[in-house]
Each structure stands twice: as structure tokens, then as C-alpha cells.
Amino acid sequence: MRLHPAAVLAVAEFGGRYGQARLNPDQVRAIRGQLAAGQPQRRIAQAFGVSQTVISSIATGRRWRAVK
Numbered sequence: 001m002r003l004h005p006a007a008v009l010a011v012a013e014f015g016g017r018y019g020q021a022r023l024n025p026d027q028v029r030a031i032r033g034q035l036a037a038g039q040p041q042r043r044i045a046q047a048f049g050v051s052q053t054v055i056s057s058i059a060t061g062r063r064w065r066a067v068k
Helices: 005-014 025-036 041-048 052-060
Strands: none
Touching (some): 025 052
């Protein structure tokens, strides 16, 4: 099944793809709070069981942009 490009973008903006997201919106908010407090991305990544790249994507708004 192929998705329309706009549908893919909408899913990617929320952060989860096809229901396979490892994080939920509450965790993303907690991650943003830790980033604001100055915690290192690597330490946050280890605590949440994701890669540092995922944390960086959240910090820069490439992922989970819709969660405030």
C-alpha cells in the first residue's frame, strides 16, 4: 500500500510511523523538559531507550512537532 505524500508527511510530523512509534506524546514532553533543563542528549536517549539521533530530531523539531 502506498500512501499519498501528504499523508506520509502528516504521520511523520506527529512522530509515529504506522503505529510503530517508540515514544508517546507524554514522553516527548518529558524529553523536551529535560532538554530545556540542560540534560545531555545521550543521557536522555539512554533513559528512554532510543538513539541520540531521535532526541536530536525532537530537539530540532524534525520529529514530534505537533506535540506541544
